[in-house]
Amino acid sequence: MNRNVGLSVLQALQEAGWCQLLLNAKKLLKTCLGSNYFGDNGPHVGRFREILETRPYMRVFQAQVRMFFESGDYKSSAQTIIEILRLGPRDNMRQRSHLGPILCRLERYSDALYLARPWMEDFIVDRKVYMPPFRDGTVFKAPERRLFSPEVEKNLGNSPCSMTYTAARAAFKLWGDCEESRQSLRIASKGNPHVIVKVLGKIKRPNDVWNWANEHPDAKGATFKKCGKPYCTQKERRAAEFQQCSSCHLVSYCGQACQKDDWKRHKPDTSSRFTISHSETLNNIFFRFTGKSTLHISLVVYRLVHAPVIVFSTEDVRVKAGFDSQPESICVHSLGPTFIL
Structure with missing residues (x-):
């Protein structure tokens, strides 16, 4: 849906009694699944992702998160994500990654850091004894001030950048330029240097964050590229x-001379192209890719609503519009050098 249209629909629903609509939805669920359905001590809270009847209700919440955020109502957006994670932790709707940056926008830096640190460590823990944070870390407490060991720090590069950069900014805002904030910034910039490039480029970020990042040698060094x-x-x-x-x-x-000398070798890498078209009548999405390439190219396929399967081969790629799910990545090389619908 177009964003402006979506916002106007949301506004109209609010004026018409949006809250009452949600209350009516709650009543229907209580009728189906019991009066204690939304209670913290009930049998269903924490298991909403497993129950088919809750999905339309949760999709409304998911839409609210986006609409509140795009309309600038960050407080309501954060509250909605927290409620989603209360009802269905483990984040099958992929909302947790948005919460940290939104909390930073609200200047709730203590809560943002408390949320981020456990999920930075989530990729390196022993799964046999691991217990995820209660309600995905949204029962906020004062964050513990501690450093990761050098061995752990080396392994945190694969942590989601939404959490590493949240931790870096929140620690800096809470405690200033200290060992904890420097370590988080070092982890974030090495794991995903593209974000720190934008910070150092002063692209829609506060000056105090830029000054801090610019003075950090490890963060700056992670962004410096070698000549191709x-x-x-x-x-x-x-x-x-x-x-x-x-x-x-x-x-x-580094200069035009190197680019000119390297063009013969690099030219085949630039010949790959893909185009996307959408047929509203057939409700299909078509992809066209031609050319040979040594570059790793990922094609993000947004799976829409209603389709049962993805069908593709080296000659034919057709994505039936439909999956009620998150985007899926497809490596183009797995489909061969040329595939045409």
């Missing part, structure tokens, strides 16, 4: 110094 020409040893001295290849936007060069 093989055997050239030049490396950036400031973020985004080198110019990107205008065809692929993935490789950077």
